[in-house]
Amino acid sequence: MPEPITDFYAVIPAGGIGSRLWPLSRADAPKFLHDLTGSGQTLLRDTWDRLEPLAGPDRIAVVTGRAHRAAVEKQLPGIPDKNVFLESEPRDSAAAIGLAAAVLSKREPDVIIGSFAADHVIRVPHLFDWAVRQAVATAREGYICTIGIQPSEASVGFGYIKKGAEFVVDGAPEAALVQNFVEKPDLETARTYFADRSYLWNAGMFISRADVLLGEIAENQPHLYAGLMDLADAWDDRDKRGPVVDRVWPSITKIAIDYAVAEPAAAKGRLAVIPGHFDWDDVGDFASLAKLNSHGRKNDLAILGENARILSDAASGIVVSQTNRVISLIGVRDIIVVDTEDALLVTTSEHAQRVKGVVDALKLTGRGDVL
Amino acid sequence: MPEPITDFYAVIPAGGIGSRLWPLSRADAPKFLHDLTGSGQTLLRDTWDRLEPLAGPDRIAVVTGRAHRAAVEKQLPGIPDKNVFLESEPRDSAAAIGLAAAVLSKREPDVIIGSFAADHVIRVPHLFDWAVRQAVATAREGYICTIGIQPSEASVGFGYIKKGAEFVVDGAPEAALVQNFVEKPDLETARTYFADRSYLWNAGMFISRADVLLGEIAENQPHLYAGLMDLADAWDDRDKRGPVVDRVWPSITKIAIDYAVAEPAAAKGRLAVIPGHFDWDDVGDFASLAKLNSHGRKNDLAILGENARILSDAASGIVVSQTNRVISLIGVRDIIVVDTEDALLVTTSEHAQRVKGVVDALKLTGRGDVL
Structure with a gap:
């Protein structure tokens, strides 16, 4: 197994109940706290285990609700305190990932972060590993990079990423620009996407330098950016964090990272994609x-x-x-x-x-x- | 409401778990102890309530397993002790009804008994009442009498009774002989039965003088008859009943009353039928x-x-x-x-x-x- 990547930090946003999986998923037992594959462990723990060879055990952060702190720490007994980011209430993915980016960037200005949902199922871990390593190499060049899954069928259940021109990056032989994002298609369209190998499933994985990600947020969502900066300034100060969180978090912009970062970056030619050849599912229902x-x-x-x-x-x-x-x-x-x-x-x-x-x-x- | 019939005794065999209604029906909660119609009371209690205007509260007997004694007495708090016939183990319907017939006949030689399952659903009680009164009038003439339900559709779920020649009985304008019994038909046959109004559903109701019923058992099932006589001789003697039951019951012939009584009687022209115009269902599944x-x-x-x-x-x-x-x-x-x-x-x-x-x-x- 290759060594962990020294300038890389993995971020796991662990939010979302998974309402389409009720009554299995609940407010107090969200999807990521379940074993949905019969593996014997939760999806969150599976996610951690996939990321540990890439980031090392001390460089995986989890962003989750206060209510899930104990459950998360039980699943991830090795997680350092400073890597647990608690939200007082859910404010969508741009705030969750942005918070981790802002704090980690303060701590380590050149850090590359990668965000991976806590409740997806991935098989063939060495292919996942290989895609992430390519994405990190691409991110090191200043791109925001996503991993798009090479479809295994004409699915109407996922959004798609249209791959554009390939380009040369050391360590990322499959890097390409993202041409644009496409909403969930109808079956006929999904079939043409599947035949045309340049359409990939959007799995919501984003890898980039933390400062590049924050720069994109600053351009597109200045209010969100300002809030994240206030939070990051206070976060690692025991006395300051509480009051600032109480003041800033409740009014921070609620927006998905897709709209705050990925789509605008793609439009500006700043979003790259690495095709993932592993089995992936978001287990939506x-x-x-x-x-x-x-x-x-x-x-x-x-x-x-x-x-x-x-x-x-x-x-x-x-x-x-x-x-x-x-x-x-x-x-x-x-x-x-x-x-x-x-x-x-x-x-x-x-x-x-x-x-x-x-x-x-x-x-x-x-x-x-x-x- | 007319008065109860003075020479009539109703017998309710309350046995049978109703396996096709698992997991609702269980060994310790058989079908007759459930409310299957939303009436708010059990089928057994519904059966009692239908029979009380015909027999009076002191002339309804229940034949049931020892395990169900408490549940039955809870459902029927007014039932006299002497009307509860307990089986140490189930020996099928001829033994259950035969036991009641033999004991009641000892107590009251001219008694007419009618047996009615504890777990059927019947609607329009005054039409049930009218059919039973006709059946009792017919039984008083020496016939074994059944009540066949006038079909409301071409059902393949029930056995049929083919009605033969009508005959004149005072108080029973619809009395007819039974020509023969027919097993559950296929759909095509069921349709011809439904069109031909002389085929009735076999609801397993039998009304006859107790001594006539016992005479039929004696002819067709002499071993069963001998056992029933031994039981009846000892039944009302507190000291004798136990030992005789222990000796006789376990080896008493296990046979349905349809085969021990109804079919042979029909073949000999001794079985009459009254058409029932009420809604009936055995709720088989x-x-x-x-x-x-x-x-x-x-x-x-x-x-x-x-x-x-x-x-x-x-x-x-x-x-x-x-x-x-x-x-x-x-x-x-x-x-x-x-x-x-x-x-x-x-x-x-x-x-x-x-x-x-x-x-x-x-x-x-x-x-x-x-x-």
């Missing part, structure tokens, strides 16, 4: 979870849950068992059953996207106790 | 339960459970909730969801008959704790 766990075999019944007691007769889809109840499925195809102590979901892969609507309805009808 | 509770409307989601917390988005079928969990159903059609503390069933109306197979599999795989 139970249909993807079923697919992920049945290894693509359509008639499999995937089972998630350490103590699952399942009796299946001609059933396919996925069953997630968080209780010790016997679950019997007969003749149901593409079914999704999620069995938890206080809530049960039954739907099909076709309707997996509608789970979010249930969560909204539960809020509206005063049944938030199960969210 | 969850598909019938769904239909029963959705009142025939195909796109309804029927909900059973006092504390059900259901959130449905384009779902139809039935959900039975015995817990206080939130149950969310999205886009699932004709679904059957049965949610209990220790077991969950998910299937569809189409596969409802296969539930019994699950029960068998649970036995075989050592998971009898949830049966």
